[in-house]
Each structure stands twice: as structure tokens, then as C-alpha cells.
Amino acid sequence: MSLTEALHLKKAFRRLRQDQRDDAWPDVVGHRDYARQLEVNVEHLKDRIGDATSYQASLPLSIDLPKRGFTLRAGTRPRLEDRILYQAVADLLAPHFQAEPCVYSNRLSSNPESPRMFVRGVRLWLQFQDQQAALCREYPHMVETDIAAYFDYINHDLLVRRIDDLFRDRLERAILNDIKVLLKRLWTRWSRSPHRSGIPQVNDPSSFFGNLYLDELDKWMCRRGYVFLRYVDDMCVFVSDEPSARKALADLIVKLREMGLYVVSKKTAVRESDEVLNELGEGRRQIDAIEQGLESGVPDRIEAASRQLESFFDEVVEDADNFNDRHFRYCVNRFKRLAASGLGGDMHSRIIGQVLERLRDMPDATDVFVDYLSMFPEDDRVQASVLDFLEGPYNVYPWQEMHLLELLIRCRISPALLDRTMGLARSIACTSRSHRACAAKALLLWGKNGDYADRREIRSIYYNESSEDVRRTIVVAVQEMQKSERDNFYRSVVGTSHAVNMTAEYIQSLSAPTYHYYNPPPGLELVEFYEDSDDLDDLGSEYFL
Secondary structure (H helix, E strand, C coil), X not given: CCHHHHCCHHHHHHHHHHHXXXXXXXXXXXXXXXXXXXXXXXXXXXHHHCCHHHCCCXXXXXXXXXXXXXXXXXXXXXXXXXXXXXXXXXXXXXXXXXXXXXXXCCCEXXXXXXXXXXXXXXXXXXXXXXXXXXXXXXXXXXXXXXXXXXXXXXXXXXXXXXHHXXXXXXXXXXXXXXXXXXXXXXXXXXXXXXXXXXXXXXXXXXXXXXXXXXHHHHHHHHHCCCEEEEEXXXXXXXXXXXXXXXXXXXXXXXXXXXXXXXXXXXXXXXXXXHHHHHHHXXXXXXXXXXXXXXXXXXXXXXXXXXXXXXXXXXXXXXXXHHCCHHHHHHHHHHHHHHHHCCCCCCXXXXXXXXXXXXXXXXXXXXXXXXXXXXXXXCCHHHHHHHHHHHCCCCCCCHHHHHHHHHHHHHCCXXXXXXXXXXXXXXXXXXXXXXXXXXXXXXXXXXXXXXCHHHHHHHHHHHHHCCCHHHHHHHHHXXXXXXXXXXXXXXXXXXXXXXXXXXXXXXXXXXXXXXXXXXXXXXXXXXXXXXXXXXXXXXXXXXXXX
């Protein structure tokens, strides 16, 4: 069997479309243009993979993401066919790997045909906390620590050796060799480090390979008798006394150093278990009860869970001295689900106000906020507040600006705010200093709300634009031009690139103008998958960490 026969590329494409909910730089049509010609495109990709040593990976798209504390994390979105290959390789390896029982993050779905690679993150996080609580009752001390910039420091050579260790007896040698060549080509092309380290964060294959990388650490800790738990890069060791805690921490740090990884000093501590138990009790029981109610499918239980959610939200926002941003994001995500199901009523007005107030102080949660605020596309307060923010001094993160522009694209702009919205869109689209992801969203906002003269002006920008993603966005932004004029423009750009051609053909196939794909399911369908909605995952990530 050859590698191309072993890889399930169409399945990988379907999975990455689920995974794209967390893309640092979202695709303008959610890869629907590629899906429309999937058979042809997959055959082309197979030809490229045929000789692993000649496979040429593409430079990824990049945009920095704000983190808590207003630091930045490098955001990378690999190009589509590289991502399909990456996902297919992870899918091929995954059935042959099982993380140690002490690992609670990124556990593989029990159904290999599931569109999701992993069990939902909230469920695993609650299990992780339950196990922490159980062990805190058994051991008087706990060591807690966190790995610094975990994905950025994963060493490519060490990870390839780990793959060889884990899979050399489970896959044909020729296939495994091709996999190692392809992965190194991908990681090297995507890396922003000169030291052959770092893999893209926030996508399922990287989460899988991250677990592979730390598998040696997990085994090393457990086989030395340590009572050890891990969730992604959060780690805990449970011990009987403080000297044992210090010894465990020292051993952990030395082992991590061998792997090119380091702990975060500010997040490292030896703690008394009673204190940890008190903290774990804060919110965990409420979240568990809310989750059970929302997932029950029973209208009365869902309604009761919505009232519990409102009470929990009040506790979170009223405790200003110990504000828990994780719990706040969790609540907003769940209010989004209630709004999508027609539940929540008057409570949403207050939630909207709280979310808008935190655009300044929680830029890292903007994607969560935008998905919730998008449930209210005609709310003038939302539109005016977002415009105020985008025009103000705290609009300093392109990633946040990109998401807020997407929110305005999803809105039905009030006539009273239209001129202001259009002025902002033109300014961002035509400013050379704008990040290309923001320029693309601004062009889409401009084209959606403009007239024929606006769309002609947008069309003229195409010929001086070097970014393929922005050029594809222009193709989408002018879709409401007079049909013959639009199609003539599309014919004029044939040959610019295969991706532009696919996007133009996809837009021409639409029965109605479409500028975004935020399409939450109606009714009481608070289930994980809603078969009648192609776009459930455009609701955004259900992860709250």
C-alpha cells in the first residue's frame, strides 16, 4: 500500500472543516469552493503527495492573537491542502496511539467516523477537575505548573523521533518514512523559529501531535511513581508532604528541559490540597449542572438550566475582586446556545451589555463575544458600541479588529449607522497599514452594504492587491454587481490562481448573495450535531479555556 492509498483525504477535509471554527484567520467562504470540486481537488493533492521528498508546502497565513495579560501569541493558518494532508496524517496515526490515563486533554472520539477528532473540551476539563478533587482528598499537597509557550517550543526532530518510537511497529516502514518527511516539510515551512521548533496552535492535528510529544513525559512521571495529571500543558502532581512536592517539581523541570520545554514560574506552586479543593468547588458544580440540563434535550430541564446559568453569570460578574474570565467565557458561550434556541428572553439585554463592556479588557475572548453578539443582528446598541471601539484608542489588535468587522458583516446595519460603517470599512480597506485579514473583512463589509459605485471601486482594488486571500474576498465582495458586469470581471481574473477561479465559480453558483456563513440552528436543538444545519460549527468553539 502506498501513502496516498493509506491517507483518507476526503475524510480529513471534512474534519478540518469542523476544526476551522478556531482558525486564527478564517477562510472567506469556509472552503465551500474547494468542497464543490472536492473529487478533482483531492486527485490533484494525491499527485502532489506521490513523492514525499518533492512535496512543497506553502507559506501559512499569520496573525498575532492577544492573550490574557495583553501579550501576543503567534497565530498561524496553514494553507488548505497542507492542512488536509496534516489532518490525514494525524487520522492515520491516531488509531495506533492512546495517551496515558493521566492525560485528560484531546482524547480521541470513540467513533472513528465522527466529524470531530476529539471528545468535547468542556467535558474533558470537568473530568480533569473531578480527578483533581478526588486526589486532593487523598493527598495533602499538590504541585501545579504550566509549560511556557508549549506549542512554540516543540522540537521537530524530537517529535519525529517520538513518531518513530510509537509507530514503527504499527505501520509499514515506507509509509512511516514518507510521513516523517512530509511532516518535517510542513513544520519547517510553518515555523516562525530559526531553530526547527514550533507547530501551529489551535487545530486538531497539532493537539494530537502535542500529546505525542509529551507522551514520554507522561510515561516518565507515572513510571517513577508520581501521581500525575495533565490537561494540555496544565500539570499537577499529588504528594504526601512538602519535601516530596519539591522533589517532584525538580524532577519535572529537569525532564521538561531535556525536551526543550520550560515551566511558567508565575503559574508554578506547591499548594495545600484543602485550598485547591475550595477553588475547584467554585463554579464546577454549577457548570456540571448546567451542562447536564442543556444536554438533556428536555425543554423543562433546558429552561431550568438557563436560569441556573443566569444565576452563575451574576456570581461571576459581581465578584469583581476575583473575576474569573474562564467562567465568564463559559457563560457567554452557553448564552449563545440559548439565544440560538430562542431561550433566555430578557436576560440577554444585560448579557449583551456586560460583553460589550469587556471588549477593551478581554481582547483574547473576542471570538467568543462576537459569536454571541451575532445572535442579535438588528441591535443598534451592538452596532454602535462596536463602531465606537473600532474607532477608538483600544483597537490595537488586528485579530480583534478582524472579528469585530465580521460581526458587522453579520449585522443588518441600521440606516442611522450606515454612513459611519461605510466610512470605517473604506478606511480600513484602503489603508496600507491594515493587516490583510482586516482589509479583507473591511472589503466584505463595504461590498455587502454598498451600491454599484462602491462595488466598482472595490473591483479596481483587485489588480493592485498581492494577497490571494484578499483577492478572493474581492470576488465575494462584488457579487451583487450587475450580473453581466460581475461575470465579465470574473472572466478577466481567470488564470490569476486556481483558488481565485474556484471562489468565482462558487459565487456564481449561489442562488442568493451570501457574505457570511453564521447560520445557527433554530428551535430547541441543543444537541452536539444538528443535521439540517451545514453551519452549526460557525456558532464558534464550545471550548471555554
